[in-house]
Amino acid sequence: MKYAGFIGPGFMISVAYIDPGNYSTAVAAGASYEFKLLFIVLLANIIAIFLQSLCIKLGTVSGMDLAQMCREHLPWWLNIFLYVLAEGAIIATDIAEVIGTAIAINLLIPQIPLVAGCAISIVDVLLILIFYRPSGSIKGLRAFEFFVMALVLAVVICFCIQLSLIKDTSVGSVFRGYLPSKQLVESQAIYQACGILGATVMPHSLYLGSGIVQPRLYAYDVKHKYYTPTPPTTASSSSSS
Template identity: 70%
Template sequence: MLEDNPTTSTAAISRDHSVPEQLGVADTVQASRASCGGPLFAIPRHAFATRISGSLSKVRAILWKYSRFVGPGFMISVAYIDPGNYATDISAGASFKFRLLFMVLLSNLIAIFLQSLCVKLGSVTGKNLAENCRAHLPRWLNYTIYFLAECAIIATDIAEVIGTAIALNLLLKIPLVAGCAIAIVDVIFILFFYNPNGSMKGLRTFELGVGLLVIGVVVCFCFQLSLINKGTSVGDVFRGYLPSSTLVQSDGLFQAAGILGATVMPHSLYLGSGIIQSRLREFDVQNGNAAPPKPEGEVEEDEEPYRPSILAIRSCLKYSIVELSISLFTFALFVNSAILIVAGASLSNSPGSPDADLFGIHDLLSKSLAPVAGTMFALALLLSGISAGIVCTIAGQMVSEGSLNWKMKPWMRRLFTRSISITPSIIIAGAVGRHGLSAALQGSQVALSVLLPFLSAPLVYFTCLNRFMTVPGGEGEHPNGIKMRNNLITAFLAILFWLLIVVINGALIILLIMGKN
């Protein structure tokens, strides 16, 4: 039997199992006693330390690289928490409590999938969705899609104007007409801070500002959730994320279609395919594969547009998709779920709650939970309206420049779009008041639902064909280019989700024709 004396033990181990004596006790791990006949292993402790240190270094490197891609996900997630989402999620929660949380989850999963296709399209081709439409589609079809995209931009911006005006009225008692007019002030933010062709530092600062607005909305709803009545069961909430028979009922299907239309926003497809090129170009510039971007006035008309190298695509694509997915799954899914949960817990048993508009929801929250709950709701609505309006402008600029090569400064684009959106909002607010604004807000979401299948079809079409998804190979390598179209599973899911969008929005139109409201 081995003795407990260190010297004796080490010698015995070395003698019986051919372990080098020079390792010593400090560097030896005994797996079992020789007296038991089991195996003995000598593992240098410094090997564990080296392995752990190497793993930590690798994790740090991955996190550091990932941090350089943080930003676009915040920008895109804003499109999924705009005032239109408030209207649909509150109505669904008040009518069906938590049973339509499954539709919130499904809509966000579809949004993440489509946005992943957007990132892939923008990375492989170097162009956003609008630029690809102009480059590859017949002129008449490109113009048709451009017209529909502009309609979607204006419908989205109308929702932002209405949401901002209502929030200002609830917080500061500003008249609705004046609130609609004040909504144009956010053009100043774009004028001073957004320059897509500027330095990465400036672009990241702009993304940080938008990210802070998103975090502000999240904080508001964290506070709202903390005020929910104690009688609300956590089990009931989580069961809402499972499919239920509510989805096949006419009223439930109507609400589900509204959630899908308000969540998968058409303008976000242009945004997602157009804001990731800056990271790709930064990689190529650092590795000598591209020249730094020139100031807007110095770009020559015949200059070859930037196209990402295969090295940049391989280095950045996965990180961009992961950053986008995490942002949407955490911020967008959380906020939409929180809106529906707060409405379901507070309003589902209140008389007349299914017909309540944003004003009525604010009053019910203030009375049923606490006055501060209504204030936090209005503040979240204001932050959502401002941030979504800013992002909507960037998407609108991509649509006009990409589809028509119509160059316009971002703040001028903002002024142009917001002027068109403000005019009907002011007229409705002055002539009909709060009920008219609520109807216009819901109408804008219906319009977006109808437009979504038309504007998402080119995305599926482009990403499924090698004709568009081919990256030029290096000198002497891959003479026919590197094919990066969707694989069979991705293509199948893309077509399946598109058909699902068509069916749900078709059902929405039928229900509207039948008189549902």
């Protein structure tokens, strides 16, 4: 139970891996090759876990997120280059998120067109930015994390219900998909595999992973007296001294 308080940030990071981009890519791969590309899914998730663990360790040890560390230790021209690459990748992946959300809203409420659904998806991101206060009260932060956890668990339950409805599929055929096969080198399968890899290993999730642990680490260190916060100095105190 010592590290149970860090489950919330873990659930928030998991949102980056259960987004509409992942859904659409995985569904397209499954429709074309059934379970034969599960090896790529497994490989992509192993890579993502490895990179995410490195980012979390970076944030834990240094007290800075990935973007801050890049700015601190890399030359300015390389920071600009990395920013352009990361921003381009984020925009490319967010296109699937926005359009996927709009399609989902349209399926649930047909009266809402796709353009309005895209606008709603943009507004909900702004609302999250408004309510998410990493430097605020830890109770408020936990309430936000519980809200995200409820959404993630709802997605998991829905997927479990959908998987239970699948008929005429043996467990062996599913597990055989986690082994490399000759279908992986087919031309169309390579495109699908690249899509799965790109939808799983995303730059914004790495920046999120290194930064989202900061408030919880700060509260943990202060609570266990590993760190004593320095009171801010005021102009009056400095002038009197």
